[in-house]
Amino acid sequence: MASLIEQAKKKAAYQAVDEHVLDSHKVIGVGSGSTVVYVVERLLQRDAAVNAKTVFVPTSFQSRGLLIDGGLSVGDVEQYPDIDVTIDGADEVDEHLNAIKGGGGAHLQEKVVAEAAKKFVIVADFRKNSKYLGEQGVPIEVVPMAWKAVLRKLQAMGSSTAKLRMAVAKAGPVVTDNSNFIIDAPFGLIKNPAQLLKDIKLITGVVEVGLFCDMAEIAYFGNEDGSVSIRSKP
Template identity: 85%
Template sequence: MTSLIEQAKQKAAYQAVDEHVLPSHRVIGVGSGSTVVHVVARLLQRDPELNAKTVFVPTSFQSRGLLLDGGLNVGDVDQYPDIDVTIDGADEVDSQLNAIKGGGGAHLQEKVVAEAAKKFVIVADYRKNSKILGEQWKQGVPIEVAPFAWRVVLVKIQNMGSKDAKLRMAVAKAGPVVTDNGNFLIDAPFGLIQDPANLLKDIKLITGVVEVGLFCNMAEIAYFGNEDGSVAIRTK
């Protein structure tokens, strides 16, 4: 089963890279997560001379490591605020290309790099393909919060209707997960999210919230690798 899922991720990632990373591109955003491993693998198969002329902007410690291990040129978004294309994974994507991201805790940097790009492309496997956000992804909307404010924010999120919202705790250590930016994470289930853009706005207005893992009206196209080896493409 795992190999089928990995093959699905690879199919989607390879096709997205082939169709959206052009020889003329000089700055490419590279997202985070398990599907992005295949994105980097495909980038490494490009003409080395093209890669030598290209800067790759990672969205997390993980993707930075993948790029550096591959010998690619790595830059920061503050150095390269104009990105040609960003390719990233997602935890779930709805019929309007709104997405939940942040299962890996990197959605602040992911959103900055996605918004800096002329084109934002999502790659995922069939398990992430939904009509409405919340159908498949049950863990909740990831919310990055300032550490000193997490309890205040949590109460407000619970009062907004996410009764089961909770601080994300680390697995291999005692205490909460800490993001690459030194913040905490709250996971807030809202059931089926009929209006993700409005929910994003409401959460973002809470003081102490740094970023919300709802990516609304950002992606131009999404690639989903299917179990049968095909790739489903969704556009607006």
């Protein structure tokens, strides 16, 4: 099953790069996560002369490392605020192309780079393809000093099992690339993700919410049978 999932990720990533990364593009945003490994792999298969004229904007320590290891030119959104296309993974995508991101704790940078792009493309495997969001919690990046206050407000909003994300190989919470904490807040099936996003963003101490609403133009899902399902914005 693991190999099928990896092949599904690879299929989706390769097709998305082939169809949306053009030789004329000068700045390309590169997201984070396991599927993005295959996005970078496909980018490295492009003509070297074309890549030499392209700047790649990563969204995390992970994607920055992948790009640098591949010998590609890396920039940031401050230097390159106008990005031609950003390709990123997702933890869950609904039928309207709203997404939950942040399983890897990089959703702040991911959202900044996605919003800076003329086109935002999602790549994922079949497990991430949903009718409604909410099969998992919403990752919320918070200022460390405010995490307890934010947690209480999220619980009052209906996420009774919201909790601080703890690190696996160290004692204490996960710390983001921006030196913040993450709260994972399950809300059940989310029928109106845009409203939930607004409500959470209004909580003092919240830096960013892992709900990406009305942002993606198209999503590619690699399937178990080797096919790729494409969902486009209406």
